[in-house]
Each structure stands twice: as structure tokens, then as C-alpha cells.
Amino acid sequence: MSDERRLLRAFLEETEELLEKLNHRLLELEKDSANLELVHEIFRLTHSLKSESALIGFANLSELAHRLEDVFERLRSGALLLGRELLDAVLGASDLIQEMVARVSRGEGDQGVDIRSAVAELSRLAGIGGARAAPRRQAAPGAAGGSLPARLSDAEVLLAREALERGELLYALSFRTAGEPAMRYPRAYLVYSNLERVANVLKSVPPLDLPPEGEDGCAEVQILFSSDLPEAELAKTYHVEDVVAPELVRLEGLPEGGRAEAGARAAEGPEASPAADPASRGGRPAGSRGPHGSVRVDTAKLDDLWQLVGELVTCKARFGKLSSGLAGAGPAELAQDVEKITDSLERVTGRMQQAVMETRMVPIAVLFNKFPRLVRDLSRKLGKEVELQLSGGETEIDRSLVEALSDPLTHLIRNSLDHGIETVEQRIAGGKPAAGRVSIAAQQRGGKIVIEVGDDGRGLDLDRIRQVAQAAPETTDEELINFIFQPGFSTRQSVSELSGRGVGMDVVATRVKENLRGEVLLANLPGRGLTVTILLPLTLTILHSLLVASSGQYYAIPIRDIEETVQVEPTSLRPTRAGEQMALGEEEVPAIRLETLLAPSAAGGGPAGRPEAESLAAAAGAALPGGEGLAPRGYRHGVVARSKGQRYCLLVDELVEELDLVIKPLAEVLNRRRLFSGVSVLGDGRIVFILDTSRLVELPE
Amino acid sequence: VKQYICFQVGEARYALPLGPIAQVLRFENVTPVPMAPAFVEGILNLGGEVVPVINLRSRFGLERGAPSRRSRVLVVEREGAKHGLLVDGVKEILELEDASILSGGPPLSNLKAELVAGVAKVRESLVIILEDARLLEGEAPARGPAGRGPAAEEAEEAEEVGG
Numbered sequence: 047m048s049d050e051r052r053l054l055r056a057f058l059e060e061t062e063e064l065l066e067k068l069n070h071r072l073l074e075l076e077k078d079s080a081n082l083e084l085v086h087e088i089f090r091l092t093h094s095l096k097s098e099s100a101l102i103g104f105a106n107l108s109e110l111a112h113r114l115e116d117v118f119e120r121l122r123s124g125a126l127l128l129g130r131e132l133l134d135a136v137l138g139a140s141d142l143i144q145e146m147v148a149r150v151s152r153g154e155g156d157q158g159v160d161i162r163s164a165v166a167e168l169s170r171l172a173g174i175g176g177a178r179a180a181p182r183r184q185a186a187p188g189a190a191g192g193s194l195p196a197r198l199s200d201a202e203v204l205l206a207r208e209a210l211e212r213g214e215l216l217y218a219l220s221f222r223t224a225g226e227p228a229m230r231y232p233r234a235y236l237v238y239s240n241l242e243r244v245a246n247v248l249k250s251v252p253p254l255d256l257p258p259e260g261e262d263g264c265a266e267v268q269i270l271f272s273s274d275l276p277e278a279e280l281a282k283t284y285h286v287e288d289v290v291a292p293e294l295v296r297l298e299g300l301p302e303g304g305r306a307e308a309g310a311r312a313a314e315g316p317e318a319s320p321a322a323d324p325a326s327r328g329g330r331p332a333g334s335r336g337p338h339g340s341v342r343v344d345t346a347k348l349d350d351l352w353q354l355v356g357e358l359v360t361c362k363a364r365f366g367k368l369s370s371g372l373a374g375a376g377p378a379e380l381a382q383d384v385e386k387i388t389d390s391l392e393r394v395t396g397r398m399q400q401a402v403m404e405t406r407m408v409p410i411a412v413l414f415n416k417f418p419r420l421v422r423d424l425s426r427k428l429g430k431e432v433e434l435q436l437s438g439g440e441t442e443i444d445r446s447l448v449e450a451l452s453d454p455l456t457h458l459i460r461n462s463l464d465h466g467i468e469t470v471e472q473r474i475a476g477g478k479p480a481a482g483r484v485s486i487a488a489q490q491r492g493g494k495i496v497i498e499v500g501d502d503g504r505g506l507d508l509d510r511i512r513q514v515a516q517a518a519p520e521t522t523d524e525e526l527i528n529f530i531f532q533p534g535f536s537t538r539q540s541v542s543e544l545s546g547r548g549v550g551m552d553v554v555a556t557r558v559k560e561n562l563r564g565e566v567l568l569a570n571l572p573g574r575g576l577t578v579t580i581l582l583p584l585t586l587t588i589l590h591s592l593l594v595a596s597s598g599q600y601y602a603i604p605i606r607d608i609e610e611t612v613q614v615e616p617t618s619l620r621p622t623r624a625g626e627q628m629a630l631g632e633e634e635v636p637a638i639r640l641e642t643l644l645a646p647s648a649a650g651g652g653p654a655g656r657p658e659a660e661s662l663a664a665a666a667g668a669a670l671p672g673g674e675g676l677a678p679r680g681y682r683h684g685v686v687a688r689s690k691g692q693r694y695c696l697l698v699d700e701l702v703e704e705l706d707l708v709i710k711p712l713a714e715v716l717n718r719r720r721l722f723s724g725v726s727v728l729g730d731g732r733i734v735f736i737l738d739t740s741r742l743v744e745l746p747e
Numbered sequence: 748v749k750q751y752i753c754f755q756v757g758e759a760r761y762a763l764p765l766g767p768i769a770q771v772l773r774f775e776n777v778t779p780v781p782m783a784p785a786f787v788e789g790i791l792n793l794g795g796e797v798v799p800v801i802n803l804r805s806r807f808g809l810e811r812g813a814p815s816r817r818s819r820v821l822v823v824e825r826e827g828a829k830h831g832l833l834v835d836g837v838k839e840i841l842e843l844e845d846a847s848i849l850s851g852g853p854p855l856s857n858l859k860a861e862l863v864a865g866v867a868k869v870r871e872s873l874v875i876i877l878e879d880a881r882l883l884e885g886e887a888p889a890r891g892p893a894g895r896g897p898a899a900e901e902a903e904e905a906e907e908v909g910g
Contacts, residue, residue, distance in 0.1 A: 712780075713799045715783075715784065716787055725797050
């Protein structure tokens with residue numbers, strides 16, 4: 047990868063993080079517009095955004111970020127009040143920034159987005175002139191001395207006071223830059239950004255957040271900042287090549303007019319600081335100051351690592367087989383040794399699997415963060431009042447799940463707002479609080495991630511579903527609820543811009559089931575709300591399975607899909623019109639022979655020419671004619687699973703073993719019926735098909 | 748001059764550019780895929796990678812026939828993904844000049860024209876140069892003129908169901 051691309055990638059990673067925080071804070075600010083801390087933080091975020099994008103040369107991006115920064119600078123100084131109109135403009139601008147960053151990440155640059163009207167709007171509302179922060183670019187100060195020559199703005203004075211109140215100390219750092227003129231600004235900027243990371247920079251002369259106009263604009267620099275760090279730590283920030291004659295002066299306070307007076311003593315110079323290497327200190331690529339430290343790793347590398355662990359798991363299984371094969375066969379000592387090694391291999395592999403899996407985990411908050419904005423925009427559009435409650439954001443999920451979950455969750459939230467939450471009038475008339483509540487909660491429960499999207503709206507209108515579905519009068523409520531999982535089902539009469547387009551729950555359910563191997567459950571309280579629960583496996587690529595044999599071929603069934611395994615007496619199977627049945631506890635359930643299901647032709651031939659013959663129908667058809675299909679085979683084992691809520695028993699020749707399988711996808715063309723959720727390679731190199739028990743069987747009505 | 752691998756399917760000889768051929772394997776350990784289209788012979792475990800194997804006899808509309816000692820699987824790699832082609836035997840490596848390859852389909856063949864890149868005359872007999880990309884495309888449920896016609900698709904479905 048070229049340096050440029052690496053730089054761009056680092057920029058994108060950082061910017062996406064910044065944007066996410068920005069969005070989040072902006073929404074918090076909307077609820078709590080008097081919160082000065084938020085204003086400060088947003089100011090810092092917009093500032094970083096501006097500097098980062100200016101540094102890498104995205105002029106549009108940096109321009110718009112700069113406007114936002116100006117707005118927040120004025121907000122934090124109290125020169126501006128945050129109103130509805132301004133907030134909308136700010137949010138609009140942050141959308142544009144988002145779009146530009148998206149374009150940049152697609153390699154299209156930041157020029158394709160028209161920011162002019164946004165810039166004008168922000169300038170108008172903030173009462174800032176069109177010229178780019180011209181007043182801030184003042185003449186270079188005189189020689190560095192005991193006082194800060196530049197006047198501080200009211201805002202800067204305010205910030206300095208606050209810092210002093212927090213117990214921080216005020217410092218003025220002055221230095222000169224030597225070396226090539228072209229490198230002076232980058233050097234000075236490095237000091238500036240180093241300081242920004244550890245201290246609260248109030249002002250710099252010249253302003254370092256943008257390149258100065260003249261080449262020697264950075265010959266002499268003064269930075270005013272506050273910090274609670276020891277001076278030796280601060281000294282590390284200006285230990286930068288070609289930064290000469292640094293002088294760190296502690297200021298004793300802010301006298302009238304904002305002119306800071308020098309303190310009694312000068313701080314020690316950089317030579318006093320212990321082995322301060324700016325590269326190791328700046329920690330730029332990591333971007334984290336957490337106590338453990340962290341590094342950014344390309345996700346492709348993590349994926350590779352994960353693949354390798356998968357192969358290791360397969361090797362381990364193979365070794366285990368070898369070990370049990372050796373037991374009793376070879377020399378006892380050898381067998382014991384192999385067993386021991388196998389045991390430790392198993393332990394190490396298990397821990398490694400866990401460890402690598404954890405590197406792939408990210409807090410689900412990265413996904414949740416975009417929902418406050420969504421809810422805000424939708425509720426305004428719909429004229430409803432909605433309060434969003436997020437919880438469990440710290441729950442960690444596999445990063446591959448984040449993207450795959452985004453659409454389904456977005457859809458559920460849209461559904462809640464559009465169909466679930468009533469209008470304010472309706473709610474009040476119904477004795478509910480005016481503001482509806484939508485909650486998204488995540489947690490890890492057992493081996494699963496549980497995500498609940500709930501609302502206190504009207505719930506599902508079962509009568510309406512009954513009407514739309516033209517359901518028979520005896521259809522139960524539970525069956526009715528299942529209708530909303532049917533493709534294209536929607537109870538919405540008018541096609542709304544939101545979720546009433548008939549692509550609804552079926553899409554959510556399909557995505558969750560097929561892409562995420564999860565489940566979707568509904569809890570409906572008519573008139574009081576609907577909660578949709580999504581259950582997901584912790585990881586996508588390793589699956590705990592039961593290996594079964596049928597007609598000499600192995601198949602795997604995910605353990606989570608198995609309700610129980612049962613012993614089956616051939617005599618307990620009773621032929622019916624649709625196939626066979628057997629008693630399971632109190633219930634009669636369909637009994638389905640796996641081999642017939644997968645090779646209907648071998649057992650007599652299904653109805654030819656039907657392009658989408660249901661597997662079961664084919665299997666049943668095979669068994670029907672005069673009962674000759676009912677080969678007198680000694681089925682001894684059954685696996686009980688469910689399809690569309692209906693239990694059935696899958697008959698197999700043998701239950702082989704339970705094991706962890708690494709799933710590999712099966713080419714679409716080989717799997718048009720979607721009978722398999724993938725394939726896996728066993729320790730001995732044999733391929734097994736992983737059965738999708740919910741797809742395998744099309745149970746008749 | 749380009750190198751081609753020349754192989755036999757049924758009575759006829761075919762060739763593919765040697766470049767994308769990653770491996771030539773004996774026909775063994777191919778696991779049949781239940782309920783897959785008829786032209787799929789099965790899947791193969793190639794060092795942990797699961798590779799679909801296409802039966803070229805079926806693909807060309809010939810009777811499937813039992814694999815023999817001479818049967819081979821050509822492993823073709825395209826865009827990082829591998830596919831196997833089951834053929835009745837590998838003959839030789841040919842060096843052909845572009846000019847010696849005549850465009851247009853073979854005169855007497857039920858082969859679909861889009862699968863054929865050209866024909867070359869090698870020692871008085873014809874070798875059909877296949878369009879390897881199209882061969883692979885056919886694996887997907889392709890639509891429109893580039894893929895198999897709807898009739899072929901229907902026939903296949905019927906085969907799958909009825910056997």
C-alpha cells in the first residue's frame with residue numbers, strides 16, 4: 047500500500063470516528079442545548095475534523111467543518127444562542143460532511159458535494175462574515191516575552207477562566223522554527239497538535255489550525271494553553287525537529303483585558319525532559335490514550351487470522367481423531383503422549399479461537415450511534431414525539447455483524463415510528479404519555495446476542511392483519527402474527543414514504559435468518575406496544591453442530607436448531623396422506639427421512655417437471671404409491687427440529703458426534719433450494735453439508 | 748503463440764488457455780451435492796477450499812456417463828475463485844498461434860455458440876477452443892442471451908426433480 051493510501055485510510059478511520067461522535071453529541075445537544083460541555087466537545091470535534099481534512103487537502107470538507115467550528119466557537123463564548131434553525135443548519139452541514147467523507151472513501155474526492163448554500167446558511171445564522179475567519183489572522187506577534195502579546199477574545203478569556211477553575215494551570219509556549227521554510231508550518235503544527243492531545247489549547251499566534259499565508263508565517267509561534275500535566279510531560283510536546291528556543295512560561299492568571307501576565311519563573315526547556323521522542327509520544331497511529339494502549343489493525347488482517355484459526359480448529363479435530371485412533375492400537379506410551387499433546391492443542395486452540403474472536407468484537411454502540419439521528423428525523427417528519435432509549439451499547443458483537451445488522455434494525459425502528467407509535471393526539475386520547483418510547487437494548491445472554499427493539503405504540507392490529515391476510519376465522523393470534531413475516535405483507539393502506547411499502551418484516555426476518563443465522567421473535571401487546579427480539583449467534587463462522595449420517599453421507603445440523611434427539615422404532619412410523627408421522631410426547635409430528643428428502647429420485651421419483659416442488663411433497667410423493675416407498679429400513683434415530691413453528695422429526699441412520707465446524711459458503715448455484723446453510727470440511731478432509739432445518743422441510747398446510 | 752490444454756469430452760476434443768488452469772486432478776473425492784443442478788458433479792475439498800466441479804459432459808448436453816480411469820478434473824482459477832471441470836481425459840498441451848484459430852462455431856456440434864471461442868485444426872482434426880469465462884458463467888443461474896435459455900433451465904429443473 048502506498049503511503050498516500052495509508053494516509054488516506056488513517057484519515058478515513060479517524061474521520062469516521064469523529065463524525066460518529068459529532069452526530070451523537072449534536073443530538074444530545076438538541077435535547078440539552080444549555081450544556082456547555084457538549085458545546086465544547088463539539089467545538090473540539092469540528093476543529094479536529096477541519097484540521098484533519100485540511101492537512102490531507104480536502105478543501106471543501108475542511109471549509110464546511112471550519113464553518114461549524116466557527117459556529118461552535120461563538121456558541122461556547124455565548125455570542126450566539128442555539129435555536130431550532132441553527133441546529134437544523136448544523137445538522138444539515140454535518141450530513142453534507144458525512145456525504146463528502148463517504149465520497150472520499152469511495153475514492154471520489156470531496157468536490158462532488160455543493161456546500162455553498164450550507165456555508166452561506168451557517169454564516170448567516172452565526173452572524174459571521176463570508177470571508178474565512180479573516181479577523182483571526184492577525185499580524186505576527188513581537189518577540190516572545192513574559193506576556194502574551196495578542197489580545198484574547200472574550201471566548202478565550204472565558205475558556206482560560208474555566209480552565210483555572212478546574213485547577214489547571216495556564217501556560218504560554220513560544221518557540222521559533224528553523225530549517226526549510228516549507229517545513230516550518232508542519233513542524234509548528236506538530237507541536238500544536240501534540241499539545242492539543244494532552245492539553246487544552248486556547249489560542250495560537252499565528253493561528254496554526256490553518257496554514258499561514260506567508261512562508262515565514264511560522265517563524266515565531268506562541269501558543270496559549272491550559273493543562274494539569276507536569277511541565278516535563280508538556281515539554282515532550284515541543285520536542286520536535288527544527289523547533290528551536292522553546293520557552294514554556296507559566297502564567298499566573300488573567301488580568302484585565304485578557305492580557306496574560308507571565309509568571310515568576312520560566313519552565314525548564316526541552317533539554318530537561320527525559321528522552322522524549324515525539325514519535326513514541328504522539329502515538330499517532332493508535333489514536334488512543336487508554337491505559338492499555340491500542341493499535342489499529344487492518345480488518346482484512348483480522349479476517350485472515352480468523353480464517354487461519356478456522357483451519358487450526360480443523361487440524362485440531364483431525365489430531366483428536368488420530369489420538370483416539372491410536373488409543374489401544376499403538377504402543378501405550380506413544381498413545382499417551384499423543385493424547386496429552388492433543389489435550390493441550392485443544393486448550394490452546396480454544397483459547398486462541400476466543401482471543402482472535404475478541405479482536406473482532408466491537409461494541410454495538412457503533413451501530414446504535416446512528417439511531418438517535420434517525421429517530422429524530424423520522425419523528426419530525428411524521429409529526430410524532432418519540433423518545434429513544436438505548437441500552438447495552440457496550441455489548442460486543444462480531445464486526446461482521448455490524449453491517450449486516452444495520453438494515454434490519456433501521457427497518458425495525460422505522461416500523462416502530464411509522465406503524466407503532468401513534469400521533470400525539472391519539473396517544474393522549476388513549477391515556478398514554480404524549481411522547482412515544484422506542485427502545486433498543488442489547489445484551490449477551492448465554493451464547494447469544496439478544497437485541498430488542500421495542501415501542502409503546504399501538505402494537506399489531508390483529509383484526510387488520512386478519513382482514514388483509516383473509517385469514518380463516520379459526521386462525522390463532524400467533525399464526526396471525528406470523529403473517530407479517532410473509533413476503534410483501536403490509537397492513538398499511540397508503541404507501542407511506544417510510545416503511546409501509548410492503549417490504550417489511552419478511553425482509554428483516556430473512557436477513558437475520560440467512561445472513562446472520564439468527565432468529566426473530568415478536569411479542570405483541572395490542573394497544574400497548576410491540577417488541578421485536580433478534581437472537582444472534584456470537585460468531586458467524588464457527589458452528590457447534592451434530593454430525594449425522596444418512597445413506598453413507600455425513601450431514602451437520604446446528605445444535606441450536608435441535609430441540610431433541612430421539613430413538614425411533616420403525617414400527618412407530620405411521621403412513622399418512624402427506625407422508626409419515628410419529629408420536630412425539632403428546633403430539634403427532636411429521637417424520638421425514640433425510641435420504642428421501644435429499645434424493646427423492648432414488649426413492650421412487652417426485653413429480654417431474656415441477657420447477658419448485660416442495661421437498662417434503664417430493665419426499666411424501668415418493669412414499670405414497672402403494673406404500674412401496676416405505677423401504678423397511680431400520681431408522682433408529684430422529685432429530686427434532688422446527689420449520690415455521692411446526693415441529694418435525696428428521697430420520698437419520700446414525701448420530702455421529704457433536705463438534706465445532708468452520709462454515710464455508712456453498713456456491714449459490716449448488717444450493718438453489720437453500721437446503722444448506724453452508725459446507726464444512728471435517729478433520730479427515732471429508733465434506734459435510736450443514737442442513738438448514740427451517741428450509742429443508744416445506745411442511746404442508 | 749499461446750499454450751492451451753487439450754482434453755476430451757465425449758468424442759470431441761476441446762482446449763482451454765493454460766493460463767487460468769491451476770491444477771489437473773484425478774477424479775476422486777468429489778462429494779455429490781444433493782438437489783444441485785444436473786451439470787454439477789459435486790464439490791471438492793482442495794486444501795480446505797470447497798470447489799464446485801462442473802461435469803462438462805452434462806454441460807455440453809451429452810449423456811453423463813460413468814467417470815473412467817482417464818477422467819480428470821481441471822481446476823480453473825478465475826478472479827480468486829476456483830472451479831473444477833470434469834473431462835473425459837487430458838490429451839496434451841498445444842501451442843497455437845492466434846492466427847490459426849478460426850472464429851465461429853464448429854460445424855457439427857450441439858454446443859452452444861457462446862461457449863465457443865473458435866476452432867483450430869491440429870493434425871487434421873478439429874479442436875474446439877472454449878470460452879472459459881462463459882463456461883463458468885453458465886454455472887450461475889444466468890439469464891438473457893449470455894446465459895442458458897429458459898428452456899435449458901426448465902429442462903434442468905425437471906431433471907433435478909425427476910432425476
